[in-house]
Amino acid sequence: MAENMSNKSLGEHEIIRLIQTRLTPMQGILVPFGDDVSAINLKGAQVAVLKTDMLVGKTDVPKGMSLFAAARKAVVMNVSDFAAKGALPVAVLVAIGLPMALATKEAVAEIAEGLNAGAREYGAYVVGGDTNEASDLIISITLFGTVQNILALRRGAMVGDILAVTGLFGRAAAGLRLLLGEGRALGRLRSVLVDAVCSPMARLREGLALRGDYVSASIDSSDGLAWSIHELAQQSGVGFLLDTLPIASEAMEFAVQNGVDPVELVFYGGEEYELVLTVKPAKWAEAQALIQAVGGCLIPIGKATCEKQIILDFAGQKRIIELRGWEHFKG
Amino acid sequence: MAENMSNKSLGEHEIIRLIQTRLTPMQGILVPFGDDVSAINLKGAQVAVLKTDMLVGKTDVPKGMSLFAAARKAVVMNVSDFAAKGALPVAVLVAIGLPMALATKEAVAEIAEGLNAGAREYGAYVVGGDTNEASDLIISITLFGTVQNILALRRGAMVGDILAVTGLFGRAAAGLRLLLGEGRALGRLRSVLVDAVCSPMARLREGLALRGDYVSASIDSSDGLAWSIHELAQQSGVGFLLDTLPIASEAMEFAVQNGVDPVELVFYGGEEYELVLTVKPAKWAEAQALIQAVGGCLIPIGKATCEKQIILDFAGQKRIIELRGWEHFKG
Incomplete structure (x- = not known):
């Protein structure tokens, strides 16, 4: 670092x-x-x-x-x-x-x-x-x-495990830019983005629903999605290959309107409170059903790999997702 | 207040x-x-x-x-x-x-x-x-x-219960004055007083030793002895008559050398971490023995009364101990 x-x-x-x-x-x-x-x-x-x-x-x-x-x-x-x-x-x-x-x-x-x-x-x-x-x-x-038991530690992800998140990213990063006067958005778009910063929700139902033997590693995304994935990788001794960009439609709209890189909003925003989990492949369908049963959503975004890197392979482009997250004393 | x-x-x-x-x-x-x-x-x-x-x-x-x-x-x-x-x-x-x-x-x-x-x-x-x-x-x-059980709440003192403290007061108040440049003390006296502010001890052994059925009400003295006694009084619906001034010899020395009221140092200093307890009279001897057995000291300083006042009757003088303690936002 x-x-x-x-x-x-x-x-x-x-x-x-x-x-x-x-x-x-x-x-x-x-x-x-x-x-x-x-x-x-x-x-x-x-x-x-x-x-x-x-x-x-x-x-x-x-x-x-x-x-x-x-x-x-x-x-x-x-x-x-x-x-x-x-x-x-x-x-x-x-x-x-x-x-x-x-x-x-x-x-x-x-x-x-x-x-x-x-x-x-x-x-x-x-x-x-x-x-x-x-x-x-x-x-x-x-x-x-x-x-009775902790859901999972940050370490525990095994090669082949499915990397999943409980929601889409980028709204809070866009909303924070709006509050700081960077970028523009109007009407409903503005209010959705600002709300994401001011009234965040924790994924408690989702975390409770997954108790059992589904999850091999777990963290929240408060320091940024990139930081959380790197932390799971480092603690578990694996890497991750991501095959999708989990971006919220409002965040994409903001990115397009303001010429901002969507990858930046999704991975380096922070202040978003999704869970970032690795799920055992044999338990995937059951885990996803459990989350849906409580009104949530479990989105697969990639897999744990032997290579100790975080790579996003999406829309025909490969990018290394660097370890970078907002840290106190580094503002 | x-x-x-x-x-x-x-x-x-x-x-x-x-x-x-x-x-x-x-x-x-x-x-x-x-x-x-x-x-x-x-x-x-x-x-x-x-x-x-x-x-x-x-x-x-x-x-x-x-x-x-x-x-x-x-x-x-x-x-x-x-x-x-x-x-x-x-x-x-x-x-x-x-x-x-x-x-x-x-x-x-x-x-x-x-x-x-x-x-x-x-x-x-x-x-x-x-x-x-x-x-x-x-x-x-x-x-x-x-x-398994809480020792005692702040409420619970009964008329006739013995008011006791686990140590003598005034060192920290004097030490704080020294650190703030108010008053003088030299050598060992200075170091004892400054140490009382900088290296306080909590009376954990004493609090643990009294578990059982000895204590009817309990609080620590961190906001000042006067504040703690008033809080026990108010929560329990009693008053207290104090017949002794529990002052540490070094605090008295500082008071004499600097023309400071000893009552002020004892009751209104704060940042001292003694326990202030009411003990059932029938259990007094046993409680005191238990504290001495762990190397501590239980000092009786008065009794709970019907009158809803805190009165110090000491050295031929009666004084009302007012509710006054150091509070944040009031400095």
């Missing part, structure tokens, strides 16, 4: 690795450090699942996103990691950092309602928290739930 | 209450919102205990405190809440917000080592986390553990 090195500061993933080397590892842990969630063995064949992820105003809340939407999104982005491991969240804890200017009844009420909405949509409850004064809006969420 | 109102912004406790009114309550919850920890019923007569609390550089890390000390303290202040409920922490999650200037190997390593030290001192492990770019240093910690 050459992009992670700069003379100015470390990249986010490098910081996480650096932290990990200084920590005493817990023995017998079910999920390796750095996977989507943490998991702790409990009595009675139960596993506690935990996840913490922080939303920061400066980098995660574009202009045009309300406090309600920001607070809801802070919960949803954590639920997405639970979804990727097939875990139902039960309880939400929240630590809030508020700039003095936001310590008003209106702002606090909007944040609280966004947190509650995000939790209740997925069946969870906000059960506790902490509030502090800070220079920037900070919403740090922790989720807790229990499972 | 008249101090909580200002035309500028809301106070921390008021914000927490305002948030609570917007949340859908979880049914059958064991610990009310706003108590030291959250607790969720699990299968097999187990209870999951969760706590999140955030350290913010601007308000919680005085000049002179190292990154190691700040990170360790972020863990310890959460462990203190677990101690107040008799819960052993098992796993620590951390969400870090780093200003660009701190995204260096040295700074990150120091933070990671502080987190690990804080966790390992109390038997827990850091199992996961998240890193973000932020304007200020943010260390948001979540603890997880399981118990």
Whole structure:
């Protein structure tokens, strides 16, 4: 990850690795450090699942996103990691950092309602928290739930497994450009794209539906589809050959109207909360049926290969999908 | 709480209450919102205990405190809440917000080592986390553990119960003044006082030792002794008559040398992590013996009364201990 090195500061993933080397590892842990969630063995064949992820105003809340939407999104982005491991969240804890200017009844009420909405949509409850004064809006969420088994780790993909996603990509990347004033879109197109950024959904139903023996590796796509596929590849020791570009029609429309590369929107946007899974070929039909039964969609986009590269072979063109994703400290 | 109102912004406790009114309550919850920890019923007569609390550089890390000390303290202040409920922490999650200037190997390593030290001192492990770019240093910690029973809630003190603390007060308040350049102290005295701010200890052994039927109400003293006693009083519907001033000798020395009111140092300092408990009189001797058996100290400082006031009757003087504590947004 050459992009992670700069003379100015470390990249986010490098910081996480650096932290990990200084920590005493817990023995017998079910999920390796750095996977989507943490998991702790409990009595009675139960596993506690935990996840913490922080939303920061400066980098995660574009202009045009309300406090309600920001607070809801802070919960949803954590639920997405639970979804990727097939875990139902039960309880939400929240630590809030508020700039003095936001310590008003209106702002606090909007944040609280966004947190509650995000939790209740997925069946969870906000059960506790902490509030502090800070220079920037900070919403740090922790989720807790229990499972009998983790759906799948990031490692586990085998050569020949089908790479699949739970939805089409590119809307959020286009919507973010619109909020940042880059590119144009009107009417329904604009509102669909901006909504994708401001009101994301986590694929919890899909993650829960796939519990069983269908999935060999799983991650969510919050850091960008390219990053997620590379992470599955690296953790599993495989590569991937992609034979389709999973682009949403609205994202394609935006790309055409604004002269933007559709591959860029699909692979390098981030802030999209689909699941990226590898499915055992013998279980494909059953897995797809299970997802459709809960109102979702399982889209095959390629296969795991021996070659340690991510290649997109689509519309008569072969492209290497590079490891590039949006990272904090690299903005 | 008249101090909580200002035309500028809301106070921390008021914000927490305002948030609570917007949340859908979880049914059958064991610990009310706003108590030291959250607790969720699990299968097999187990209870999951969760706590999140955030350290913010601007308000919680005085000049002179190292990154190691700040990170360790972020863990310890959460462990203190677990101690107040008799819960052993098992796993620590951390969400870090780093200003660009701190995204260096040295700074990150120091933070990671502080987190690990804080966790390992109390038997827990850091199992996961998240890193973000932020304007200020943010260390948001979540603890997880399981118990069979919560030691005690904040409510539960009965008239006649003995009010007790697990240590003497005032060192941290004096140490903070020294770090802020207010007041003078030299040599060993200075180092003891500054250490009390920079390297606090949580009373986990004490909280675990008292599990059983000894304690009727419990809280930690992180927001100041006065605030903690008022909170026990308000939640339990009692008052307290205090017959002693639990001041550490070094704090008294600082008070005398600097012409500071010792009562101010003891009751209104905050950032001290003692337990403040009410003990059933019939169980007092046994409770005190249990604490001494783990190397601790249980100091009686007064009794719960019918009168809904906190009165200090000490050295021939009666003083009302007002509700005043350091609050975010009120600095």
